[in-house]
Amino acid sequence: MTGERIRVSELELSSPMGLGVLWHRMRQCPVARAYMPLVDTDVQTLEARLENASTNYDPSESKEKYFGVYVGGEWVGLVGCRDVSQTMRYAEVHYMVDALHRGRGYASAAVSLLIDRLFEHGFRKLGIVVDAGNLASIAVARRNGFVLEGILREHFLINGEPRDQLMFGQLQSGKRSA
Numbered sequence: 001m002t003g004e005r006i007r008v009s010e011l012e013l014s015s016p017m018g019l020g021v022l023w024h025r026m027r028q029c030p031v032a033r034a035y036m037p038l039v040d041t042d043v044q045t046l047e048a049r050l051e052n053a054s055t056n057y058d059p060s061e062s063k064e065k066y067f068g069v070y071v072g073g074e075w076v077g078l079v080g081c082r083d084v085s086q087t088m089r090y091a092e093v094h095y096m097v098d099a100l101h102r103g104r105g106y107a108s109a110a111v112s113l114l115i116d117r118l119f120e121h122g123f124r125k126l127g128i129v130v131d132a133g134n135l136a137s138i139a140v141a142r143r144n145g146f147v148l149e150g151i152l153r154e155h156f157l158i159n160g161e162p163r164d165q166l167m168f169g170q171l172q173s174g175k176r177s178a
Contacts, residue, residue: 020047035131
């Protein structure tokens, strides 16, 4: 999946630094930890999770699927889906961009490419769950045609505090044309 500025593709697991190390660094970022209920996880566990969730291109065959987001050959983040239900033809979209590369539209571009791919694979609805205070992530959802469907009150505990989450959805039948 290639856009004007980015490439979303299978994870290049042989990265010199190791994608587990990079993902671990992204998960340790104070901004990420402020908005996501991240459990402390070691690099080896993250590498195994990436390996398991990146070995087949068809997201319909897995409950969790990750793709790498690359700019000029450099890995800048992850985009993928989880909570995949083939029965309901639903998946939850998720994304994370390294702090060094935020604010450049990479998350929006990657999500756009991913949702096109998921709808091509027969999904009828996609969702995004975002912390109510994460304005950048809310903007990514809205720029990609997702509609606010509701508030999940005190849905996650983040740093021990209950936090509201916003549930955004997009139907295949209502996909905004790019």
